[in-house]
Amino acid sequence: MTDDERAVIQANAYFYEAFCRQDMKRMESLWSEKELVTVIHPGWPAVYGRENVLDTWRGILESPGSPDITCAQVSVSVYDKIAFVICTEKLFTEDLAATNIFVFENGHWRLVHHQAGPAPSSDSSSMTMN
Amino acid sequence: MTDDERAVIQANAYFYEAFCRQDMKRMESLWSEKELVTVIHPGWPAVYGRENVLDTWRGILESPGSPDITCAQVSVSVYDKIAFVICTEKLFTEDLAATNIFVFENGHWRLVHHQAGPAPSSDSSSMTMN
Numbered sequence: 001m002t003d004d005e006r007a008v009i010q011a012n013a014y015f016y017e018a019f020c021r022q023d024m025k026r027m028e029s030l031w032s033e034k035e036l037v038t039v040i041h042p043g044w045p046a047v048y049g050r051e052n053v054l055d056t057w058r059g060i061l062e063s064p065g066s067p068d069i070t071c072a073q074v075s076v077s078v079y080d081k082i083a084f085v086i087c088t089e090k091l092f093t094e095d096l097a098a099t100n101i102f103v104f105e106n107g108h109w110r111l112v113h114h115q116a117g118p119a120p121s122s123d124s125s126s127m128t129m130n
Numbered sequence: 131m132t133d134d135e136r137a138v139i140q141a142n143a144y145f146y147e148a149f150c151r152q153d154m155k156r157m158e159s160l161w162s163e164k165e166l167v168t169v170i171h172p173g174w175p176a177v178y179g180r181e182n183v184l185d186t187w188r189g190i191l192e193s194p195g196s197p198d199i200t201c202a203q204v205s206v207s208v209y210d211k212i213a214f215v216i217c218t219e220k221l222f223t224e225d226l227a228a229t230n231i232f233v234f235e236n237g238h239w240r241l242v243h244h245q246a247g248p249a250p251s252s253d254s255s256s257m258t259m260n
Binding site: 035036038040042043044045046048073075077079080081082084086087088095097099101103112113115116117118119120 | 165166168170172173174175176178203205207209210211212214216217218225227229231233242243245246247248249250
C-alpha cells in the first residue's frame with residue numbers, strides 16, 4: 001500500500017468516526033473548502049455546495065436517531081491529487097454501499113463528494129487495493 | 131465551460147446512450163481497461179473488476195425490461211486526468227441520483243466507477259459546473 005492510499009483510508013476512517021461520534025466540527029474540517037462539494041444521501045436528490053452539504057450533515061448528526069456506523073470492504077484508488085473510496089457502511093439494521101471522493105487540499109485529503117445507497121447485507125469484510 | 135468539461139459531459143452522454151440503446155459494444159468501450167473499475171447498481175453491493183462490472187451491464191442491457199433512461203441535472207468536476215459527474219437518471223417510473231467517475235485514458239474519458247440510487251422524482255432540469 002502506498003503512503004497516499006494509507007492517508008486516504010485514514011481520511012475515510014475519520015469521516016466515519018465523525019459520523020459515529022456525531023462530531024460536526026470534525027465533519028466540517030473533512031470537507032473541501034476550495035472545490036464544489038456534493039452529497040447524495042440514501043433516497044435524497046444530490047445536494048450541491050459546502051454550506052448546503054454541511055447543513056445535511058448537521059441535520060443527520062443532530063438527530064437523536066443518528067446511527068452507529070462502521071466501514072468495511074474498503075477499496076481505494078488514488079490518482080495524484082484526487083482519490084476515491086468504495087466501501088460498505090454497516091449500520092445496525094442495514095448495509096449501505098458508498099462512494100467517497102477526496103481531493104488533496106492544504107496537506108490533507110478532504111471530501112468533495114459522498115454517495116450512499118442501500119445494499120444487501122453481508123457479514124463478509126475485506127479490503128481491496130487498486 | 132472548458133474543453134475537458136465538455137468532453138466529460140460527452141462521455142457521460144455516450145454512457146446513457148449505450149444504456150438506452152442496449153449497446154453492449156459501446157458500453158464495453160466506455161469502461162477503463164487499465165484501472166480497477168467498480169459499479170454500485172441500485173440495491174446491489176459494490177462489484178469490482180472490469181469483467182465483473184461488464185457482466186452486470188450485460189445482464190441489465192440484455193434484459194427485456196432494460197429501461198429507457200435520460201440524464202439531467204449534470205454537474206461535472208475535472209481534476210487534470212480524472213473527473214466526476216453527478217447527475218439525475220430519469221426513468222419512466224422513478225429518478226435515480228448517480229455518481230460517474232472518469233479517467234482520461236488513451237485520448238478518451240473512460241468510466242472507472244458508477245453508482246446510482248433512488249432519489250425523489252423531480253421535473254426540474256439544470257446544469258451546474260465546478
